[in-house]
Amino acid sequence: MKKIRIGSGAGYAGDRVEPSLELIEKGNLDYISYECLAERTIAIGQQAKLKDPTKGYNGLLEHRMEKALPLCWEHKVKLITNMGSANPVAAAKKCVEIAEKHGLKGMKIACVTGDDLLPVIDKYMDTEVWETHEPLSKLPGTIVSANAYLGVEGILKALEQGADVVITGRVADPAIFMAPAIFEFGWALDDWDKLGKGTMMGHLLECGGQATGGYYAEPGKKDVPGMGHLGFPIAEICEDGSFAITKVEGAGGMVTPSTLSEQIVYEIHDPENYLTPDVVANFKQVKFTETAKDYVVVEGATGKAKTDTFKCSIGYKDCFIGDGEISYGGPGCLDRAKLAIEILKERLELVAPGQFDELKFDIIGCNSLYWNPDYKYNEEPSEVRVRVAGRASTKAVADLVPNEVEALYTNGPAGGCGAVKRTRDIVSVASILIDRNDAKPSVEIFTV
Amino acid sequence: MKLYEIAHSRTGDKGNISNVSLIAYDPADYEMLKEKVTPERVKEHFKGMVKGEVVRYELPNICALNFVMQAALGGGVTRSLSVDMHGKGFSSYLLDMEI
Numbered sequence: 001m002k003k004i005r006i007g008s009g010a011g012y013a014g015d016r017v018e019p020s021l022e023l024i025e026k027g028n029l030d031y032i033s034y035e036c037l038a039e040r041t042i043a044i045g046q047q048a049k050l051k052d053p054t055k056g057y058n059g060l061l062e063h064r065m066e067k068a069l070p071l072c073w074e075h076k077v078k079l080i081t082n083m084g085s086a087n088p089v090a091a092a093k094k095c096v097e098i099a100e101k102h103g104l105k106g107m108k109i110a111c112v113t114g115d116d117l118l119p120v121i122d123k124y125m126d127t128e129v130w131e132t133h134e135p136l137s138k139l140p141g142t143i144v145s146a147n148a149y150l151g152v153e154g155i156l157k158a159l160e161q162g163a164d165v166v167i168t169g170r171v172a173d174p175a176i177f178m179a180p181a182i183f184e185f186g187w188a189l190d191d192w193d194k195l196g197k198g199t200m201m202g203h204l205l206e207c208g209g210q211a212t213g214g215y216y217a218e219p220g221k222k223d224v225p226g227m228g229h230l231g232f233p234i235a236e237i238c239e240d241g242s243f244a245i246t247k248v249e250g251a252g253g254m255v256t257p258s259t260l261s262e263q264i265v266y267e268i269h270d271p272e273n274y275l276t277p278d279v280v281a282n283f284k285q286v287k288f289t290e291t292a293k294d295y296v297v298v299e300g301a302t303g304k305a306k307t308d309t310f311k312c313s314i315g316y317k318d319c320f321i322g323d324g325e326i327s328y329g330g331p332g333c334l335d336r337a338k339l340a341i342e343i344l345k346e347r348l349e350l351v352a353p354g355q356f357d358e359l360k361f362d363i364i365g366c367n368s369l370y371w372n373p374d375y376k377y378n379e380e381p382s383e384v385r386v387r388v389a390g391r392a393s394t395k396a397v398a399d400l401v402p403n404e405v406e407a408l409y410t411n412g413p414a415g416g417c418g419a420v421k422r423t424r425d426i427v428s429v430a431s432i433l434i435d436r437n438d439a440k441p442s443v444e445i446f447t448v
Numbered sequence: 449m450k451l452y453e454i455a456h457s458r459t460g461d462k463g464n465i466s467n468v469s470l471i472a473y474d475p476a477d478y479e480m481l482k483e484k485v486t487p488e489r490v491k492e493h494f495k496g497m498v499k500g501e502v503v504r505y506e507l508p509n510i511c512a513l514n515f516v517m518q519a520a521l522g523g524g525v526t527r528s529l530s531v532d533m534h535g536k537g538f539s540s541y542l543l544d545m546e547i
Binding site: 265267 | 456457458460461462463464465467469471473493494495496497505506507508509510511512514516522523524525526527529530531532537541
């Protein structure tokens with residue numbers, strides 16, 4: 001039976017580059033896909049594009065492509081990525097420039113567009129926002145981006161036209177991994193069970209090292225060998241949709257039913273209804289069988305018909321968050337930290353009464369991650385760090401939080417040290433559903 | 449006994465929703481996890497932190513439970529005031545639960 005090997009080149013925008021190069025060189029791959037978009041990434045990219053129309057794509061694109069494109073050409077590996085972010089066209093042109101520099105004559109570089117709905121966002125003003133349950137028009141703050149989660153369609157068109165490299169903006173994460181299988185095996189786009197399996201494969205690959213022991217290691221309970229040179233995962237998928245997950249021999253990390261169990265449940269809700277633009281996948285009966293060292297066969301995924309809608313992610317200028325931190329150590333540090341917080345509460349109320357939308361007071365080392373009021377934190381650590389964050393509609397008010405934290409140096413409890421402060425301009429993300437006919441992918445191909 | 453002794457976990461986030469898995473190391477413990485770690489107990493464990501409802505899903509072949517917690521991330525990853533905006537540390541906190 002025909003089978004192909006698909007590697008995972010990145011699990012997030014800033015992911016490590018070396019494991020992807022190892023995969024291209026030693027993974028015996030047919031494809032490598034890089035997943036580089038978090039929820040807010042495109043909104044930030046869109047702002048960069050406004051300032052400079054040649055920017056707005058992934059900040060590591062050049063660094064990655066300088067190394068990956070020549071290697072992919074040499075080893076006959078096709079590369080697919082959503083590193084185009086808010087500007088896939090500019091990203092593709094940059095790739096052409098890099099390919100020319102390396103003399104990769106004949107390389108076809110495609111960009112997929114159609115996810116950007118900002119120019120037509122006005123027509124959705126009555127659409128309900130998931131997070132607020134109110135119409136989009138009621139969203140506070142200027143909308144800076146609107147991107148539909150596209151499916152495999154655009155990537156397939158690019159591959160059909162002979163693309164060696166496919167650069168997209170927003171597409172569903174599993175799609176960039178599943179598209180090669182659909183293309184190579186000629187799966188019908190309504191063969192829901194196969195798309196369910198392909199989606200499960202994509203889901204296991206889309207976070208890079210999280211399938212091979214990354215974000216898993218727990219000394220003494222879940223020991224992982226070779227974390228320092230952790231490898232990224234490979235899927236070996238057959239024409240009938242059956243597949244296994246493995247890694248390059250000699251690469252660090254491990255692939256076991258246990259590492260994959262954590263990843264299959266990662267960022268899913270109802271396992272029987274995993275919604276993607278291409279299929280509603282069912283992971284409930286998933287089963288892992290380790291047939292060789294670092295080689296796990298994955299079975300049991302199915303699928304049913306996709307929905308009529310696309311998820312569309314809206315970026316908007318939300319607020320300013322100011323935060324500051326200061327440490328206390330040695331005997332009595334916890335009491336001094338508590339005193340610092342009392343002082344800060346009083347001073348913030350004094351300098352900006354009622355002007356913060358929200359404030360959070362933490363003692364790092366005690367209750368910053370878990371603030372259940374009943375949770376134990378009575379044992380005094382050897383050091384603690386006070387952290388205060390405040391949300392406001394203006395930068396001037398938000399700035400007051402870090403400034404007051406820093407002022408604890410000379411105006412607070414004894415021994416405060418290591419203060420830091422920052423204020424961030426926050427772009428938040430909200431979601432709506434749109435008619436899938438409103439976001440049609442189109443493909444442009446550049447030949448080097 | 450803490451859940452940490454018999455299970456492992458990973459947290460994911462989407463918007464203001466957190467999902468925390470609970471996976472038995474030994475399949476023999478899975479039934480007990482189902483019995484003891486109810487959505488109500490998890491909601492109580494996350495008192496003050498998770499504002500919305502907690503729903504539990506099962507993946508029986510891999511001995512996993514998935515707790516989906518609404519209104520759990522201070523308005524969502526992009527606007528949370530928490531040090532841990534993604535709530536990624538919630539997995540370790542669930543494993544601290546006594547059963």
